[in-house]
Amino acid sequence: MKRLAQMIARILREQSGVSMILVALGMFMLIGFTAFVVDVGNLYFEKSRLQKALDAAVLAGAQRLKVSESEAENVAINIANQNGFTVTTDEVDTGANFIEIKKTVNKQLTFARVLGFSDSDVGAYARAETLETLIKGEGIIPVAMEDVVYNPGDSYTMHFQAGNPNNASVNGNFGFLAINGPGGSDLKEGIMHGANREINEEFEYTKTGLSWGNVKSAFEYRIGQDNTKPHCSSYTTADQTCSRVVTVPIVETFQGANGKSMVKIVGFASFWIESVNPNGNNKSVxxxxxxxxxxxxxxxxxxxxxFTVKLVN
Known part of the structure; x- marks a missing residue:
């Protein structure tokens, strides 16, 4: 900038009259244009960087809303800090199904200082919400549960023996669906790897018979897949990256099923497998x-x- 000013001064000394005015005006416009291009570009880059940081923060925070709003807020603030921006609690707002951040930062200008502008504010806003009903997904296992109240975190036992009311023998049915096929090996493959399913007006056929050996080995396979993933060993930290977290279909009811029957899927739930009781009369998961x-x-x-999370404009 100093060299540019010296050049302008030299030109002005060597020129006179209209020429001097035109040269001075041209140089002034050149400086103004340079200031505009450089500083506007810097402001745009800073706004883009801030927006990306806030987007990442609210997306991460929204995933913890089911734990608590304070947990979601803390996660969002930490993510923003990791991306170079200090966010305070006053800049974060949360609700049961949303989290949003509004932040303004001050950016120092460069060339525009010649024109008397030293800084400018840059603002960004990000909001993420949860969407809570899965209607179509992958990896659905062929072990269904009836549509009753299931409290998150409570222990639940899938019973696979006659005479027990939960997943029990209802005229030959044990809660299995013929999603992958009617055979025992199909059932095993389905538990190990799942299948694509969606909620619609169609019904699914049940798979009759216990086939406990296939059921047992399939669930044990999924537990074994997570031996190198410490976070999968507890239901409080496990997530969808864990093989032992399975997606189970929720059906209206098994009551009235008699042999191979048809049931209606009304939803999907995540179930963390804690253990398999393999022997005797206590065949259960x-x-x-x-x-x-x-x-x-x-x-x-x-x-x-x-549920899933999404950015909202």
Whole structure:
């Protein structure tokens, strides 16, 4: 800037009259244009950086809304800080299904200082919301549960023996669906890897018979897949990246089923597998229903614990 000013001064000394005025005006316009291009570009870059940081912060925070609003707020603030911006609690607002951040930062200008402008404010706003009804997803296992109240975190046992009311023998049915096919090996494959399913007006056929050996080995396989993932060993930290977190279909009822029957899927839930009781009369799988961030198609409706988050303008 000093060299540019010296050049202008030299030109002005060597010129006179109209020429001097025109040269001075031209140089002034050049400085103004340079200031505009450089500083506006810097402001745009800063706003983009701030927007990306806030977007990342609210998306991360929204995933913790099911834990608590304060947890969501803390996570969002930490993510913003990691991306180079200090966010305070006064700049964050939360609700049962949303989190938003509004922040303004001050940016120092460069060339515009010659024109008397030293700084400018840059602002950004980001909001993320939860969408709570999974209507179509991947990895759905063929072990269904009836549509009753399941409290997140409570221990629940899938019983697979005759005479027990939960997943019990209802005229030959044990809660299995013929999603992958009618055979025992199909059931095993379905529990291990799941299938694509959606909520619609169609019904699913049940799969009759216990086939406990296939059921047992499939659930044990999923637990074993997480041996190198410490966060998967507890339901409080497990998520959809864990193999032992399965997506189970929720059906209206198994009552009235008699042999191979048809049932209607009304929702999907996440179930963390704690253990498998393999022997004797206590053939069962113990686990807990947990809220998780899932992938697939979501809509409004009854929530069974799987949700997604999205940015909202």
């Amino acid at each position: 113990i686990g807990r229903f947990i809220p998780t961030v899932g992938s697939g198609e979501f809509s409004e409706g009854e929530n069974y614990g799987i």
